[in-house]
Amino acid sequence: MRHYQTKILGTGIYLPKRILTNTDLEKMVETSDQWIVERTGIKERRICSPDGGEFPTDMAYHATQQALKMANLSPNVIDMILFGSVTPDMKLPNSASILQTKLGITNKCACLDLAAACSGFVYGLNMAHAMIQTGMIKTALVIGSEMLSREVNWKDRSICILFGDGCGVALVGRAPEGDSSAILSTYLGADGTGKEFFDQPIGGAVTPITAKHLVEESHYMKMKGGEMFKVATRTLAQCAKYVLDDAKMSLEQVDWLIPHQANLRIIETTGKILGIPENKVIINIQKYGNTSAATVPIAFHEAVTEGKIKRGDVVLLDAFGAGLTFGSTLLRY
Ligand code: UT7
Numbered sequence: 001m002r003h004y005q006t007k008i009l010g011t012g013i014y015l016p017k018r019i020l021t022n023t024d025l026e027k028m029v030e031t032s033d034q035w036i037v038e039r040t041g042i043k044e045r046r047i048c049s050p051d052g053g054e055f056p057t058d059m060a061y062h063a064t065q066q067a068l069k070m071a072n073l074s075p076n077v078i079d080m081i082l083f084g085s086v087t088p089d090m091k092l093p094n095s096a097s098i099l100q101t102k103l104g105i106t107n108k109c110a111c112l113d114l115a116a117a118c119s120g121f122v123y124g125l126n127m128a129h130a131m132i133q134t135g136m137i138k139t140a141l142v143i144g145s146e147m148l149s150r151e152v153n154w155k156d157r158s159i160c161i162l163f164g165d166g167c168g169v170a171l172v173g174r175a176p177e178g179d180s181s182a183i184l185s186t187y188l189g190a191d192g193t194g195k196e197f198f199d200q201p202i203g204g205a206v207t208p209i210t211a212k213h214l215v216e217e218s219h220y221m222k223m224k225g226g227e228m229f230k231v232a233t234r235t236l237a238q239c240a241k242y243v244l245d246d247a248k249m250s251l252e253q254v255d256w257l258i259p260h261q262a263n264l265r266i267i268e269t270t271g272k273i274l275g276i277p278e279n280k281v282i283i284n285i286q287k288y289g290n291t292s293a294a295t296v297p298i299a300f301h302e303a304v305t306e307g308k309i310k311r312g313d314v315v316l317l318d319a320f321g322a323g324l325t326f327g328s329t330l331l332r333y
């Protein structure tokens with residue numbers, strides 16, 4: 001069977017207009033700018049308007065317009081939308097289908113939501129690559145878009161300081177003959193035994209939300225931060241090694257590492273375990289906090305538009321999240 005190369009054709013982002021700073025949080029819970037910066041590296045995050053216009057598919061719509069412009073393509077070339085999110089617009093229909101209509105796509109492209117938490121974008125990218133490589137599709141729109149502000153208990157200082165809202169997308173497609181851009185190696189995995197480290201059991205089919213849950217405020221996301229921290233550093237380093245080994249490449253050949261932005265200390269520790277120089281690691285957590293599936297594509301787009309990542313550079317995407325899910329992508333941009 002013929003194998004095609006996959007190229008990132010265009011990227012885009014949308015960040016909600018409202019900025020919530022650590023100083024703002026000091027007025028909401030017992031915390032301090034100093035504690036948040038020292039323990040997480042986060043200075044501010046973005047929060048979607050609850051009144052509309054910035055819901056996950058709205059953000060994805062704006063980000064996709066940028067990506068289409070960068071790639072000089074029209075929406076109807078998209079064969080599949082892979083929408084990574086744990087905060088979809090609604091339960092039914094899926095966000096990918098809602099976005100298809102918003103984008104004016106009339107080609108009946110396949111639409112799939114991916115609930116792989118913070119690994120959602122990397123899961124989508126690797127799956128899109130598999131389908132492009134085999135010729136099943138030519139072009140995919142891969143998205144990480146989250147409105148976590150809806151799922152955070154704003155009275156719980158252990159959670160609310162960490163998360164933010166935002167969206168990043170990538171248009172990926174078949175690389176022309178002779179093009180050096182390619183996805184070089186992929187890895188995806190999960191370990192369900194760590195499900196209680198980060199969960200939100202109330203509100204699903206097993207336990208629908210009742211008035212009691214609302215009063216007790218037990219329906220929000222819950223995380224064992226220390227446990228997640230330990231597994232995250234180990235797992236992120238392991239995922240990076242898998243794709244490098246698979247591609248028979250060394251870390252010295254990597255120009256940029258884009259790790260999931262959950263905590264600056266996790267990023268730094270992972271970098272140390274791998275032995276990658278700090279100036280090769282893309283970090284923007286100070287501006288946006290943890291936007292789950294959106295952190296990797298937002299960081300990627302910013303690094304491209306700021307002129308850091310250039311065509312031909314080797315980039316390693318590395319993600320980890322609730323599930324526990326994890327994955328990595330090694331690509332030549
Ligand atoms: O996207 C993937 C999922 N996310 C992650 O993987 C995140 C992983 N975990 C983390 O980023 C860190 O564990 C946290 C930032 C969540 C917590 O940092 P930590 O250094 O592990 O702090 P801790 O939970 O051990 O708490 C230390 C102290 C506690 O006080 P005591 O018991 O020592 O008196 C907490 O009550 O800090 C207290 N604390 C706070 N103090 C001020 C917890 N949250 C806050 C806060 N402000 N916001």
